[in-house]
Amino acid sequence: MRQLEVALIGAGLIARLHLQAWIAAGAAVRVHSDDGRAADLAREFGATAVGSLAEALDGADAVDICTPTGSHHGIALAAIARGVGVVCEKPLAATTAEAEEIVAAAERAGVRLYPAHDVRFAPAFARLHELVAAGRLGAGSVARFLVSAYHPRPWTGHASARSGGILTDQMLHGVDLAYWIFGDVVRVHAYYQGEIATPAPQGAVAAGTVVLTHASGALSQVVARWTATPKPPVRVAFHVSGTGGTVTYDSEWPQEVRVVDGEAGNFGYSGELPFVSEMREFAEAFAGGPEPRLGARDALAAVRITQAAAESAWTGRAVELPIKEVS
Amino acid sequence: MKVAVLSFAHERAETYVRLLRDLPGVDLVTADPDAPPGDPARGRALADRLGVTYLDDWDEVFASMPDAVVVTSEADRHVELIERSGEAEAHVLCEYPLATSAKDVKAIMDSCDMGGVRLRFASPAYFSEAFAAVRRGIAEGVVGTLTTVHGSYTTRPGAGGGALRANLPYLLDLVDAVLGGDPAEQVYAQTNEALSAEPGVESAAVVAVRYRGGVVASFDCSHSLAADGGPAVTFVGDRASVEYDACPRLLGGFDAATGDERREPGGVDLYSVMVKDFVAAFETEQGNGPDGAAGLRAARIVEAAYESARTGQPVHLGR
Numbered sequence: 001m002r003q004l005e006v007a008l009i010g011a012g013l014i015a016r017l018h019l020q021a022w023i024a025a026g027a028a029v030r031v032h033s034d035d036g037r038a039a040d041l042a043r044e045f046g047a048t049a050v051g052s053l054a055e056a057l058d059g060a061d062a063v064d065i066c067t068p069t070g071s072h073h074g075i076a077l078a079a080i081a082r083g084v085g086v087v088c089e090k091p092l093a094a095t096t097a098e099a100e101e102i103v104a105a106a107e108r109a110g111v112r113l114y115p116a117h118d119v120r121f122a123p124a125f126a127r128l129h130e131l132v133a134a135g136r137l138g139a140g141s142v143a144r145f146l147v148s149a150y151h152p153r154p155w156t157g158h159a160s161a162r163s164g165g166i167l168t169d170q171m172l173h174g175v176d177l178a179y180w181i182f183g184d185v186v187r188v189h190a191y192y193q194g195e196i197a198t199p200a201p202q203g204a205v206a207a208g209t210v211v212l213t214h215a216s217g218a219l220s221q222v223v224a225r226w227t228a229t230p231k232p233p234v235r236v237a238f239h240v241s242g243t244g245g246t247v248t249y250d251s252e253w254p255q256e257v258r259v260v261d262g263e264a265g266n267f268g269y270s271g272e273l274p275f276v277s278e279m280r281e282f283a284e285a286f287a288g289g290p291e292p293r294l295g296a297r298d299a300l301a302a303v304r305i306t307q308a309a310a311e312s313a314w315t316g317r318a319v320e321l322p323i324k325e326v327s
Numbered sequence: 328m329k330v331a332v333l334s335f336a337h338e339r340a341e342t343y344v345r346l347l348r349d350l351p352g353v354d355l356v357t358a359d360p361d362a363p364p365g366d367p368a369r370g371r372a373l374a375d376r377l378g379v380t381y382l383d384d385w386d387e388v389f390a391s392m393p394d395a396v397v398v399t400s401e402a403d404r405h406v407e408l409i410e411r412s413g414e415a416e417a418h419v420l421c422e423y424p425l426a427t428s429a430k431d432v433k434a435i436m437d438s439c440d441m442g443g444v445r446l447r448f449a450s451p452a453y454f455s456e457a458f459a460a461v462r463r464g465i466a467e468g469v470v471g472t473l474t475t476v477h478g479s480y481t482t483r484p485g486a487g488g489g490a491l492r493a494n495l496p497y498l499l500d501l502v503d504a505v506l507g508g509d510p511a512e513q514v515y516a517q518t519n520e521a522l523s524a525e526p527g528v529e530s531a532a533v534v535a536v537r538y539r540g541g542v543v544a545s546f547d548c549s550h551s552l553a554a555d556g557g558p559a560v561t562f563v564g565d566r567a568s569v570e571y572d573a574c575p576r577l578l579g580g581f582d583a584a585t586g587d588e589r590r591e592p593g594g595v596d597l598y599s600v601m602v603k604d605f606v607a608a609f610e611t612e613q614g615n616g617p618d619g620a621a622g623l624r625a626a627r628i629v630e631a632a633y634e635s636a637r638t639g640q641p642v643h644l645g646r
Contacts, residue, residue: 098388123577126590127577136584245582253576255593256594257571257572258570262565262568267469267569
């Protein structure tokens with residue numbers, strides 16, 4: 001089989017993780033970034049650096065957009081216009097209108113569009129979805145999703161508090177999972193706390209508290225936080241209940257290997273990274289394999305729900321979300 | 328390569344048949360001539376249901392010249408089947424429980440050595456990448472000097488007979504790998520039948536082992552009414568400890584369908600990893616897993632543990 005050609009746009013932390021994963025999935029990658037960091041990143045992983053977006057897209061099977069959110073729209077539309085498939089780091093776009101435009105363009109052009117919602121590839125969430133899809137939770141009743149993390153770098157960009165600021169990225173994980181498990185969301189209420197506009201300092205603290213009402217009547221409570229210290233760097237927990245029982249998870253539960261009463265040093269084992277499972281699944285789809293576990297519709301839903309949450313937090317009103325299909 | 332699954336007596340036989348059937352490059356044959364006639368879960372009925380080739384007796388199997396065999400028979404047929412496999416120059420992957428005595432394990436080992444074939448015991452946790460990381464970490468000094476080991480493997484009451492014989496080998500294999508084959512010097516064990524339905528068959532055993540190099544290990548091998556886990560072992564050194572759990576809880580909760588705790592295991596499918604390793608080893612001449620000598624060391628400890636439980640005193644193992 002011919003090697004998949006991927007144009008990776010951006011050279012920051014997410015680009016690095018995606019690049020590693022694409023190489024593990026057997027793809028050939030050309031990297032472009034307009035911040036001058038592409039060459040170093042490409043060299044480190046034996047990829048190619050190219051000088052322009054056009055050069056990157058030329059002959060590529062797919063683009064992987066890992067730039068700041070504000071530039072996703074322009075790059076995605078350029079790729080779609082050339083018939084190049086799109087993988088896009090979350091959120092798909094800064095506004096619902098831009099996200100809708102990207103999804104509509106992709107559908108018109110018949111171009112595959114996959115958002116990089118990596119948490120769907122983490123074993124705990126993938127297994128939760130399998131259980132729910134197999135009917136082992138019965139009809140969904142209520143869920144809580146708790147996601148917190150420490151942001152190890154200063155926040156760049158100019159996202160207003162009104163747009164959700166630094167909480168958008170964190171909230172997206174939780175609402176995407178709630179939507180994946182319980183389906184369409186029709187009403188959103190949110191309280192956002194903290195200095196959430198960007199730029200923001202490393203370790204900026206904030207909390208978003210969201211209540212989702214699903215079309216089925218099921219309810220989700222999502223609390224997304226940025227914490228003051230990296231102890232732990234990331235914490236995720238959920239509790240989902242339905243007529244078939246409950247499913248619970250806490251990332252603090254020990255998995256296969258753990259070092260205690262001493263220093264772990266570099267020693268550790270975490271299994272396959274979700275990014276690798278994710279890019280392998282996307283690569284197979286681009287090569288004509290089965291459709292991956294998420295697509296354009298999910299990207300759009302996640303943007304709609306997070307933007308509704310930001311709007312609710314700003315206005316103090318619950319926001320109704322009409323269920324609408326992409327035209 | 329041709330692989331034969333010998334007997335469907337073991338509860339895992341079907342797992343092997345499915346995994347081998349789906350592996351590219353494997354020509355699978357099966358046989359289960361000792362099956363009770365008419366049992367729909369055994370013999371030709373099972374082979375037909377799984378869509379795999381079925382041969383009527385052992386002679387046919389060995390005449391078909393398998394390159395490797397998986398032994399999933401009753402334990403008391405291990406010696407006979409593995410002797411024939413050695414003569415047929417077929418590599419062997421043997422399920423637990425082991426042949427009934429250390430003497431029998433020695434016979435198995437010798438017949439494989441004579442045939443020049445590889446003998447491996449089916450200890451799935453041994454094959455995981457996570458356990459390889461544990462071995463590497465300890466070898467690199469993460470825990471400092473290893474002094475003490477404790478572990479447990481608890482399973483629901485049911486098939487497999489006594490909990491000591493059924494569960495201890497899996498734990499011993501992990502420790503044996505980390506200790507590089509250091510033999511046991513002394514073994515102490517106590518057992519009871521608190522959860523046993525069968526008189527004289529233990530449902531719990533606590534076993535303490537002192538190895539020649541001075542490491543002390545203790546193991547809980549028991550039946551439990553709680554949801555199944557896998558073997559779990561903690562390696563304690565003078566600087567840190569490493570905990571290895573072959574089958575940790577990924578998800579918990581409550582399952583209304585069973586009225587019981589929900590337990591979704593984490594980690595990878597270790598049987599799949601083990602079978603792939605065993606098949607790949609045919610090409611690479613390498614391959615992971617406890618070998619005949621490790622199986623013999625484990626069998627000696629199991630035997631000594633039963634003796635200690637009987638006498639109430641530690642048992643010394645000679646050289």
